[in-house]
Amino acid sequence: MKIIKTVGMLACISLPLMLTASVSADNYPDRPISTIIAFGAGGNTDVGARILFPAVERELGVPLNIINRPGGGGWVGWTQLLNASNNGYTLGYINTPNLITGYMDPQYRRNVNLDDFDLIANHVTDYGVISINKNETRYSNIDELVAYAQSNTLTASTTGANGDDHIAMLKMNHHYDTRFVPVHTTGTAEQRAAIQGGHVDVNFSNVGDTNMAHRSGDLKIIAIMAPERSEFIPDVPTLDELGYPGVISWSARGIAAPKGIDPDSLARLEAAFIAGMQDPEHLAKMAEMGLKVDIRTGEDYRAMLEEEEQGVRSLSDLLGW
Amino acid sequence: MTIDTALLLSVFAQLASPDVLLMLCVGVLGGIFLGALPGLSATMGIALLIPVTFGMQPVAALVLLSAIYAAAVYGGSITAILIHTPGTPASAATAMDGYQMTLRGQGLKALGTSTLCSVIGGMVSVVALLLLAPPLAQISLRFSAPEYFLIAVFGLTIIGSLSSGAMAKGLSAGLLGLLISLVGVDVMTAYPRFTFGVAELENGISLIPAMIGLFSISQVMIQAEKLHNAKLHSSDVPKLEGSLFPSRAEWRKLRGTISRSSIIGVLVGCLPGAGGDVASWVAYNEAKRNAKNPDDFGKGEIEGLAAAETSNNAVTGGAMIPLLTLGIPGSAATAVMLGGLYIHGLQPGHELFTVNAHIVYAIIVGLLLANMLMGIVGLALAKQVVKVASVPFAILAPIIVVLSVVGSYTINNSMFDVYVMTAFGLLGYLMRKTGFSTAAIVLAMILGAMAELGFRQSLVMSKGNLLGYYFDRPFSLLIMGLILLALLSPLLLRWKRKRALRVLQSS
Numbered sequence: 001m002k003i004i005k006t007v008g009m010l011a012c013i014s015l016p017l018m019l020t021a022s023v024s025a026d027n028y029p030d031r032p033i034s035t036i037i038a039f040g041a042g043g044n045t046d047v048g049a050r051i052l053f054p055a056v057e058r059e060l061g062v063p064l065n066i067i068n069r070p071g072g073g074g075w076v077g078w079t080q081l082l083n084a085s086n087n088g089y090t091l092g093y094i095n096t097p098n099l100i101t102g103y104m105d106p107q108y109r110r111n112v113n114l115d116d117f118d119l120i121a122n123h124v125t126d127y128g129v130i131s132i133n134k135n136e137t138r139y140s141n142i143d144e145l146v147a148y149a150q151s152n153t154l155t156a157s158t159t160g161a162n163g164d165d166h167i168a169m170l171k172m173n174h175h176y177d178t179r180f181v182p183v184h185t186t187g188t189a190e191q192r193a194a195i196q197g198g199h200v201d202v203n204f205s206n207v208g209d210t211n212m213a214h215r216s217g218d219l220k221i222i223a224i225m226a227p228e229r230s231e232f233i234p235d236v237p238t239l240d241e242l243g244y245p246g247v248i249s250w251s252a253r254g255i256a257a258p259k260g261i262d263p264d265s266l267a268r269l270e271a272a273f274i275a276g277m278q279d280p281e282h283l284a285k286m287a288e289m290g291l292k293v294d295i296r297t298g299e300d301y302r303a304m305l306e307e308e309e310q311g312v313r314s315l316s317d318l319l320g321w
Numbered sequence: 322m323t324i325d326t327a328l329l330l331s332v333f334a335q336l337a338s339p340d341v342l343l344m345l346c347v348g349v350l351g352g353i354f355l356g357a358l359p360g361l362s363a364t365m366g367i368a369l370l371i372p373v374t375f376g377m378q379p380v381a382a383l384v385l386l387s388a389i390y391a392a393a394v395y396g397g398s399i400t401a402i403l404i405h406t407p408g409t410p411a412s413a414a415t416a417m418d419g420y421q422m423t424l425r426g427q428g429l430k431a432l433g434t435s436t437l438c439s440v441i442g443g444m445v446s447v448v449a450l451l452l453l454a455p456p457l458a459q460i461s462l463r464f465s466a467p468e469y470f471l472i473a474v475f476g477l478t479i480i481g482s483l484s485s486g487a488m489a490k491g492l493s494a495g496l497l498g499l500l501i502s503l504v505g506v507d508v509m510t511a512y513p514r515f516t517f518g519v520a521e522l523e524n525g526i527s528l529i530p531a532m533i534g535l536f537s538i539s540q541v542m543i544q545a546e547k548l549h550n551a552k553l554h555s556s557d558v559p560k561l562e563g564s565l566f567p568s569r570a571e572w573r574k575l576r577g578t579i580s581r582s583s584i585i586g587v588l589v590g591c592l593p594g595a596g597g598d599v600a601s602w603v604a605y606n607e608a609k610r611n612a613k614n615p616d617d618f619g620k621g622e623i624e625g626l627a628a629a630e631t632s633n634n635a636v637t638g639g640a641m642i643p644l645l646t647l648g649i650p651g652s653a654a655t656a657v658m659l660g661g662l663y664i665h666g667l668q669p670g671h672e673l674f675t676v677n678a679h680i681v682y683a684i685i686v687g688l689l690l691a692n693m694l695m696g697i698v699g700l701a702l703a704k705q706v707v708k709v710a711s712v713p714f715a716i717l718a719p720i721i722v723v724l725s726v727v728g729s730y731t732i733n734n735s736m737f738d739v740y741v742m743t744a745f746g747l748l749g750y751l752m753r754k755t756g757f758s759t760a761a762i763v764l765a766m767i768l769g770a771m772a773e774l775g776f777r778q779s780l781v782m783s784k785g786n787l788l789g790y791y792f793d794r795p796f797s798l799l800i801m802g803l804i805l806l807a808l809l810s811p812l813l814l815r816w817k818r819k820r821a822l823r824v825l826q827s828s
Contacts (some may be wrong), residue, residue, distance in 0.1 A: 191651045
């Protein structure tokens with residue numbers, strides 16, 4: 001008994017020592033990596049990660065363990081990520097615009113910005129779309145909708161205050177004097193029911209959660225708020241094409257680490273995630289879900305997030321900040 | 322309706338394949354286990370299994386996922402009945418009468434009734450899914466914010482009667498619950514209410530840890546106190562005699578309740594904004610209102626148990642109706658299943674029932690089989706499982722506490738939730754010692770958030786004409802009528818009784 005105890009105690013003491021000793025970039029990674037997902041199991045971010053990770057694990061040679069930490073619109077998980085060690089064994093998904101509105105909104109007094117993260121790679125960019133009920137008679141295209149909304153108050157469903165749908169709606173009001181008022185819902189299911197049941201006048205959502213309903217005729221997408229058309233709904237023109245420039249909307253999610261990770265480890269992670277994201281099976285599954293894999297790393301990824309920051313800043317009056 | 326023989330044959334051929342049958346068994350057993358343990362949920366199980374199903378045939382994969390869903394809702398009742406620890410929020414109403422039956426030595430009968438009712442509710446909902454999916458999906462689309470607000474208010478009418486006899490105590494417990502449901506980010510303005518800078522509070526107080534504290538921890542404390550005071554030992558354990566099945570007289574009494582609760586479950590299940598937790602309370606309320614002996618509810622009335630268990634399983638098939646026909650999930654677990662459908666290249670909607678009919682009908686019939694299997698397993702295991710109630714409390718108590726801690730932590734991988742559970746455990750103990758209803762708090766937490774969201778959304782949707790908006794909607798009017806009926810019927814009954822008494826006296 002005594003011997004077992006001693007051996008056990010030695011193991012308990014020496015194991016963490018061994019682990020700390022091995023944190024050098026040469027053999028990184030040599031043990032499982034934790035990945036914090038700031039949303040619940042089964043959400044879009046979570047499912048996307050579970051599709052991607054097997055391919056990345058093959059590249060890295062160690063498991064990527066998912067830790068779901070939902071709450072606070074993502075901020076419970078992101079706070080944990082920011083407080084984690086930057087030894088490369090804790091990563092996390094960051095989601096825009098919630099991350100950015102979350103630290104820019106003065107109501108929350110958060111002392112965080114993009115510099116607190118080391119960005120690894122963007123995974124998915126899901127552009128915004130404007131859709132209407134399939135039996136809508138007051139307007140059938142964007143010109144008629146904008147004209148109608150300039151003289152009438154119209155209710156618009158979104159997936160939450162300060163989310164991408166809400167910001168897109170405010171951008172429309174800002175640029176084109178429309179009078180959309182937001183009806184914030186708690187998620188895609190409720191939002192879809194609201195527009196398909198005709199309880200709201202117009203719906204601001206994303207390609208990922210609306211493209212199938214559009215293809216099956218359950219609702220009608222009249223414009224995509226993206227620089228170019230989407231492969232999932234090629235028949236839908238962009239707002240820019242239709243003569244309404246200046247309103248681009250997306251929600252994006254990618255992988256980041258707490259600031260200060262070893263540069264060699266960062267390069268190793270970046271390479272593994274790029275390779276994993278290019279895996280054909282991953283790409284096929286994401287396409288089935290209507291999600292656009294949009295691989296961006298380094299400065300490219302950072303520029304995208306800074307553009308989002310800039311866009312939110314220009315709306316701070318409308319958001320009441 | 323013409324029956325397509327080729328389709329029928331194809332459905333049975335697919336279901337008879339060994340991997341589908343294996344997944345059916347795995348799903349049912351795994352689901353019961355997930356459901357019975359507080360903190361582990363069907364939603365979580367399905368989310369974790371979706372990547373595992375990549376390599377499977379679509380039918381095997383979706384039969385697995387839907388079997389887990391149905392069985393987990395049933396599994397939640399087992400621990401609710403035996404140890405007053407609801408495995409899921411949908412089983413909170415089950416604990417009310419189920420545990421009282423166990424204390425009276427009728428644990429076996431409570432388990433048997435719960436199993437049978439779950440199977441009946443589940444089967445009714447699958448039949449509705451099979452035959453009535455398109456019209457029910459259309460009805461579900463007619464429900465929006467105003468109706469959700471009114472359903473929540475309808476459910477809240479039960480609060481007054483939850484502390485038997487002490488209306489004021491019931492109402493104040495309900496108000497406390499409503500107050501708790503205010504914590505968290507305001508959905509319409511994103512303002513963090515009562516969060517004190519704690520990010521964990523931004524999504525509100527988590528329901529499951531609070532419920533585990535109020536039901537399980539308070540129960541452990543009360544039992545421990547009794548044990549200490551009376552110096553009782555193993556003799557305090559409830560007896561296990563009695564039959565597994567309800568008597569014929571009880572069946573006759575339950576018939577109405579079971580049919581009513583099945584319908585309530587299917588309808589609530591169809592609605593994307595309400596699930597098993599809401600359905601079980603609405604059904605419980607209706608059963609109580611229609612019962613000859615409403616005062617027995619909460620004291621081990623078999624009808625209360627039957628209402629809750631029938632309706633929460635009837636939600637499962639109901640929730641799949643908008644999922645399969647519209648791609649709009651009717652509950653959290655089916656929202657996760659939607660991803661599973663997409664990944665297997667199955668697009669919800671008309672096409673699913675035409676081009677992919679052989680797959681979707683195989684899944685639906687598979688769910689029917691899962692419900693049957695769930696019943697067989699449940700009844701077969703009942704005699705063994707019920708022994709949990711006869712384990713000496715000194716052994717059982719630490720196990721319940723450990724399960725409560727682990728369960729609270731697992732929901733969000735959060736230590737904060739364990740503190741929430743502990744705080745609510747203390748609150749629950751104090752409330753029960755002073756005769757306040759802990760169920761009223763749970764009910765108000767479930768419905769308070771739903772009522773607030775619905776009302777706030779409908780304020781915007783009505784564009785300034787709130788009353789006109791509510792009175793212009795047929796379902797909104799219908800539910801308002803039901804609320805009035807629920808509020809006035811006890812008064813009317815009392816008035817009638819008084820008049821009868823007066824007539825009797827004067828004659």
